[in-house]
Amino acid sequence: VTARCIGLDWGTSSLRAYLLAADGGILERRHAEAGILAVKDGAFDAAMESLIGDWDLSLPVLASGMITSRQGWVEVPYVACPGGAAALAAGLVERRSERGRNLHFVPGMRCLSGDGVPDVMRGEEVQVLGAMAAGPQLFVAPGTHSKWIDADGGLITRFSTYMTGEAFAVLRQHSILGRLMTGEADDAAAFERGARMGLAEPEGLLHTLFSVRTLGLFEKLPAASLASYLSGLLIGTETGHAIRSRPAARRCVILGAERLAALYGSVLRLAGLESKPADADVAVRGLHGIAVSRGLVP
Amino acid sequence: VTARCIGLDWGTSSLRAYLLAADGGILERRHAEAGILAVKDGAFDAAMESLIGDWDLSLPVLASGMITSRQGWVEVPYVACPGGAAALAAGLVERRSERGRNLHFVPGMRCLSGDGVPDVMRGEEVQVLGAMAAGPQLFVAPGTHSKWIDADGGLITRFSTYMTGEAFAVLRQHSILGRLMTGEADDAAAFERGARMGLAEPEGLLHTLFSVRTLGLFEKLPAASLASYLSGLLIGTETGHAIRSRPAARRCVILGAERLAALYGSVLRLAGLESKPADADVAVRGLHGIAVSRGLVP
Numbered sequence: 001v002t003a004r005c006i007g008l009d010w011g012t013s014s015l016r017a018y019l020l021a022a023d024g025g026i027l028e029r030r031h032a033e034a035g036i037l038a039v040k041d042g043a044f045d046a047a048m049e050s051l052i053g054d055w056d057l058s059l060p061v062l063a064s065g066m067i068t069s070r071q072g073w074v075e076v077p078y079v080a081c082p083g084g085a086a087a088l089a090a091g092l093v094e095r096r097s098e099r100g101r102n103l104h105f106v107p108g109m110r111c112l113s114g115d116g117v118p119d120v121m122r123g124e125e126v127q128v129l130g131a132m133a134a135g136p137q138l139f140v141a142p143g144t145h146s147k148w149i150d151a152d153g154g155l156i157t158r159f160s161t162y163m164t165g166e167a168f169a170v171l172r173q174h175s176i177l178g179r180l181m182t183g184e185a186d187d188a189a190a191f192e193r194g195a196r197m198g199l200a201e202p203e204g205l206l207h208t209l210f211s212v213r214t215l216g217l218f219e220k221l222p223a224a225s226l227a228s229y230l231s232g233l234l235i236g237t238e239t240g241h242a243i244r245s246r247p248a249a250r251r252c253v254i255l256g257a258e259r260l261a262a263l264y265g266s267v268l269r270l271a272g273l274e275s276k277p278a279d280a281d282v283a284v285r286g287l288h289g290i291a292v293s294r295g296l297v298p
Numbered sequence: 299v300t301a302r303c304i305g306l307d308w309g310t311s312s313l314r315a316y317l318l319a320a321d322g323g324i325l326e327r328r329h330a331e332a333g334i335l336a337v338k339d340g341a342f343d344a345a346m347e348s349l350i351g352d353w354d355l356s357l358p359v360l361a362s363g364m365i366t367s368r369q370g371w372v373e374v375p376y377v378a379c380p381g382g383a384a385a386l387a388a389g390l391v392e393r394r395s396e397r398g399r400n401l402h403f404v405p406g407m408r409c410l411s412g413d414g415v416p417d418v419m420r421g422e423e424v425q426v427l428g429a430m431a432a433g434p435q436l437f438v439a440p441g442t443h444s445k446w447i448d449a450d451g452g453l454i455t456r457f458s459t460y461m462t463g464e465a466f467a468v469l470r471q472h473s474i475l476g477r478l479m480t481g482e483a484d485d486a487a488a489f490e491r492g493a494r495m496g497l498a499e500p501e502g503l504l505h506t507l508f509s510v511r512t513l514g515l516f517e518k519l520p521a522a523s524l525a526s527y528l529s530g531l532l533i534g535t536e537t538g539h540a541i542r543s544r545p546a547a548r549r550c551v552i553l554g555a556e557r558l559a560a561l562y563g564s565v566l567r568l569a570g571l572e573s574k575p576a577d578a579d580v581a582v583r584g585l586h587g588i589a590v591s592r593g594l595v596p
Contacts, residue, residue, distance in 0.1 A: 113500065113501070113505075113509075117495070117506075117509040117512060117513060118512040118513070118515075118516050118518075119508065119512060120512060120515070145508065160501055160505050161505065161508040162501075162502070162504040162505050162508070163473075163504050163505075163507045163508050164504050166473055166474060167473075167504060167507075170468045170469065170472045170473050171468065173472070174468045174471070174472045175461075175464055175465075175468050176464060197415070201502075202411065202543075203411070203458055203460075203539045203540065203543050204460070204499075204503065204535060204536070204538070204539030205502065205503045205504065205535075206460040206461050206462050206465060206503065206532070206535060206536050206539070207411075207458050207459065207460050207461075207536075207539060208415075209461045209465075210417065210443065210459040210460070210461050211411075211415040214415060214416040214417060214418060215415060215416070217416075217418070218416050220416075234504070237502060237503075237504060238502070238504050238505075240502070241501045241502030241504070241505060242501065245500075245501050
């Protein structure tokens with residue numbers, strides 16, 4: 001089988017490279033801890049070559065993720081939502097690398113939330129493209145800035161960002177809530193208790209957050225379990241809002257990291273939704289779809 | 299007029315002392331930057347004497363605020379809510395100072411929120427006691443951990459804490475939102491825009507927080523105005539939840555610091571509620587009420 005295309009899934013913390021056949025079959029895959037934050041002085045070309053230097057220079061290269069952000073290699077303008085493979089293909093930005101590779105940088109997507117404020121994503125839209133089936137679907141990409149993404153008929157129709165992972169990190173490290181946390185048990189019961197509180201969210205998150213302190217203060221939760229409780233509280237709060245604003249949703253596809261995917265799956269179950277994890281190769285499948293749409297793959 | 303009692307309003311950042319007549323009239327007032335965080339090695343007795351050493355040793359002293367917390371001079375157990383002057387008077391903890399003063403430490407209050415989780419306050423209950431009128435009233439004490447407090451018939455009936463001030467501080471100092479903030483204008487229009495977003499809170503705070511980033515990214519708000527926007531967003535979110543859970547409330551008394559009081563007043567106005575600031579002496583009036591209830595003042 002002949003290689004026809006190279007896909008780069010290049011995010012904040014890692015670079016994944018794929019050598020693809022015409023039908024998108026993966027001929028070879030490689031991985032480097034060369035996320036954009038680890039590459040110094042903009043040396044992205046060298047970082048790429050050190051991973052795939054022996055792959056055919058004549059193959060088109062498609063790259064998606066934070067590599068196309070202002071902090072990445074080439075900043076690519078966002079494409080408007082709703083949109084799918086054709087819109088992303090039309091928005092590709094081309095560059096020639098030092099060794100003469102044809103590089104195609106994939107845009108991120110922007111949309112106007114229901115609240116009239118812009119929302120943005122970079123990388124998740126390609127994963128969704130690679131995971132789409134027929135009919136309406138709901139996706140969640142958990143993380144520092146989680147994305148809930150609606151798709152239908154091959155198009156991404158809407159999405160919204162939740163700063164859940166970052167809120168967890170800053171509250172644990174820098175707020176009074178973190179000061180009560182000594183040790184860290186992986187306490188599933190505390191996580192579920194937090195998730196139920198978050199799903200119900202009486203009086204809002206700014207209020208329920210204080211329960212982390214009082215449950216610790218009154219010794220209703222051990223100090224080592226408070227981080228699990230906070231994690232459940234935040235993921236539950238996020239999930240509750242996301243599904244209340246999508247009342248027709250019955251199931252959800254979870255993109256991304258295994259441990260977080262399991263936590264989100266358990267919260268979705270508490271909320272009465274089915275969920276399943278997407279397979280690990282959705283990003284490269286999305287890249288292949290864009291390459292086909294652009295006519296880069298024969 | 300003869301002095302009958304001494305009141306100490308002793309919080310995290312300051313100590314206020316009042317010499318009181320039998321009817322609660324203030325004969326003299328003093329202030330020191332001797333909040334409990336500024337007093338080293340538990341030297342609270344010395345800190346007190348350095349401020350009021352020349353006041354009559356035979357007068358009863360009532361002290362409220364964080365001085366009665368675990369980090370303060372004497373930890374006083376919380377009194378249950380609903381409760382008023384009589385409950386707080388019954389919960390006073392007595393000590394004799396080194397120079398022989400009769401000290402009475404005022405308890406904080408605890409309640410079970412609608413969500414079955416404990417909530418607590420220390421100091422605000424005394425302020426409310428000093429600001430109460432006939433009939434049902436709603437109070438807000440803005441701050442690091444804001445309190446919304448319901449009172450009726452001389453009793454505090456319910457309250458809830460919102461971690462608004464602390465959330466603002468940690469998000470501004472430690473999250474990606476703060477990294478966009480260069481300079482800090484006091485931008486009333488940006489504050490109001492944030493407050494309206496917070497009051498409506500589409501898809502929840504974890505989502506609306508991301509608007510701080512995207513409004514900056516798309517240059518819809520100047521970098522120097524993002525802190526005002528975030529402040530409005532958080533106070534609006536807090537206020538929206540607090541008043542939605544108190545649908546009968548039409549007006550609110552604002553306790554505490556002048557600048558924050560004005561901001562909360564403007565958000566309450568946007569939400570359709572009247573508000574007025576409490577006067578500055580509510581804490582000492584509350585302490586006097588407790589002293590009378592306990593029979594410490596003839």
